[in-house]
Amino acid sequence: MKIRSTPKGRSTDPKALEEVRALLGAEPRRRELLIEHLHRLQDRYGQLSAAHLAALAAEMRLSLAEVYEVATFYHHFDVVKEGEDAIPALTVRVCDSIACELAGAQSLLKRLPGILGREVRVVAAPCVGRCDQAPVAVVHQNPIGPATPEAVRQAVNQGATRCALPNSLGYAKYRGTGGYRLIADCLAGRRTRDEITRILEDSGLRGLGGAGFPVGRKWRIVAAEPEPRLMAVNIDEGEPGTFKDRVFLERDPHRFLEGMLVAAWCAGVGEIYIYLRDEYAGCRAMLERELARLRRDPPCALPPISLRRGAGAYICGEESAMIESIEGKRGMPRLRPPYVAQVGLFGRPTLEHNMESVYWVREIVERGAAWFAGHGRRERKGLRAFSVSGRVRNPGVHLAPAGISVRELIEEYCGGMQEGHSFHAYLPGGASGGILPATLGDLALDFDTLQPHGCFIGSAAIVVLSQRDRASDAARNLMRFFRDESCGQCTPCRVGTAKALALMQAPRWNQPLLNELSQAMMDASICGLGQAAPNPALSVMKHFSREVS
Numbered sequence: 001m002k003i004r005s006t007p008k009g010r011s012t013d014p015k016a017l018e019e020v021r022a023l024l025g026a027e028p029r030r031r032e033l034l035i036e037h038l039h040r041l042q043d044r045y046g047q048l049s050a051a052h053l054a055a056l057a058a059e060m061r062l063s064l065a066e067v068y069e070v071a072t073f074y075h076h077f078d079v080v081k082e083g084e085d086a087i088p089a090l091t092v093r094v095c096d097s098i099a100c101e102l103a104g105a106q107s108l109l110k111r112l113p114g115i116l117g118r119e120v121r122v123v124a125a126p127c128v129g130r131c132d133q134a135p136v137a138v139v140h141q142n143p144i145g146p147a148t149p150e151a152v153r154q155a156v157n158q159g160a161t162r163c164a165l166p167n168s169l170g171y172a173k174y175r176g177t178g179g180y181r182l183i184a185d186c187l188a189g190r191r192t193r194d195e196i197t198r199i200l201e202d203s204g205l206r207g208l209g210g211a212g213f214p215v216g217r218k219w220r221i222v223a224a225e226p227e228p229r230l231m232a233v234n235i236d237e238g239e240p241g242t243f244k245d246r247v248f249l250e251r252d253p254h255r256f257l258e259g260m261l262v263a264a265w266c267a268g269v270g271e272i273y274i275y276l277r278d279e280y281a282g283c284r285a286m287l288e289r290e291l292a293r294l295r296r297d298p299p300c301a302l303p304p305i306s307l308r309r310g311a312g313a314y315i316c317g318e319e320s321a322m323i324e325s326i327e328g329k330r331g332m333p334r335l336r337p338p339y340v341a342q343v344g345l346f347g348r349p350t351l352e353h354n355m356e357s358v359y360w361v362r363e364i365v366e367r368g369a370a371w372f373a374g375h376g377r378r379e380r381k382g383l384r385a386f387s388v389s390g391r392v393r394n395p396g397v398h399l400a401p402a403g404i405s406v407r408e409l410i411e412e413y414c415g416g417m418q419e420g421h422s423f424h425a426y427l428p429g430g431a432s433g434g435i436l437p438a439t440l441g442d443l444a445l446d447f448d449t450l451q452p453h454g455c456f457i458g459s460a461a462i463v464v465l466s467q468r469d470r471a472s473d474a475a476r477n478l479m480r481f482f483r484d485e486s487c488g489q490c491t492p493c494r495v496g497t498a499k500a501l502a503l504m505q506a507p508r509w510n511q512p513l514l515n516e517l518s519q520a521m522m523d524a525s526i527c528g529l530g531q532a533a534p535n536p537a538l539s540v541m542k543h544f545s546r547e548v549s
Helices: 014-024 031-045 050-060 064-071 098-102 105-116 149-157 171-176 181-187 193-203 215-223 244-251 253-266 281-296 319-326 355-359 361-367 369-373 406-413 471-485 491-504 511-524 528-532 535-543
Strands: 090-095 120-125 137-139 142-144 230-235 271-276 305-309 350-354 383-390 396-401 423-427 461-466
Touching (some): 050 064, 098 105, 105 120, 142 149, 171 281, 193 253, 193 369, 244 383, 271 281, 350 355, 406 461, 471 491, 491 511
Parallel strands (some): 230 350
């Protein structure tokens, strides 16, 4: 039998193959780098043509189906099929998630096509992580917020293609404030793994990506697994209303990097992967620069650190979907068990952390567990970074005691409600955390306190609604988001989110049917997206029944 020298599929165009080879240069052609190479093509040509995809498949010795299924899975890859017209050279993305919709995103979406003309494509986009600047438009990779038609038109005319790098604390200044002394002490034997881990356990620090698993306990679990062990840091933060990771990363990237290195050392990790959402182009460029500075003048021996670029998929905030994406695949959650701590990235035990979780490590170790645990209200312990958006005077990331109420947060940290607005309702945990009325505005905002009311804190994304807003409208916006972001793997989630949205479009909701559908989604979906997607609808029916009856 004759053995093929190339994968089966479409024949390659010589010119396209030459362009692909020139673009990739000496970069490895490993399967795990498929998404990185797709980004190179998208950045260079503004789209992914059929000829280039076939050439990339041939160059990487993959089937065309493997390349197409990945390229068409992610929002930020514009695949142009054979025979289709090329898309316009410039795309403007307007966020239409909850905070931006409250600030007038729909009006912006209607007006921009007429202002920018047919040479510019205007599309709606899911949350871009700048809810405090709503409404937000993105021209190429340049975010504009608050966006007005005139501001977007000027950016288009000026050819703005990349956002400015954040004014972050650089490597030299961070070292000058004692930075990297902790990890150097760890590697030099002046600190022990058990000592550092115990400090984190005593502090009560829990994972700050949404699940709230104790950080120190996670280190011990992974450290008990056989080598080699890996680490994956999740900075995908696609939950509407959430932008704290971006703010921390923009301010002090090396505090995050040192905390990451200490966590990896405590868990006995030998290699680290950082997964950063594609919407944070400025952070990516800055982080590449700071990693290069760290490697040129390392304070101690460093493990291999790889920075991987997301491609626009909310589902990749789920830990196993993120791992699939790092491996160059579609970001589809895995069935569990086994858990990623046992079988994770490339089949190895993996320490998975949210960026903010490791950001706190240095400060907690230096100040002591009692310092962190000493903050809190209503018998809660620790500090929380709340991403606050919506109808408040001062939206942004506000560091406040765990257990604070939303009413206290609004008055003490956000300057109160906007002029002419009164507090009506709030999302305590982003899109998936449900919606609560102002009458429940004195509840403690923390883990394990909101569940009796059908909600949870998640990543502490607080979206505040006023008397001018309807909770049912907010719920429809959130369900539309879940419908569009479902990976499609589970029928209850893929079909259920679409069916739920259709039911929620009616002036009067069929509440028995919505409850039955929600229960099926929660029982039969394999990951948190499908399990939590019904929360907005369920909470509206529970707390705002007059709006839907």
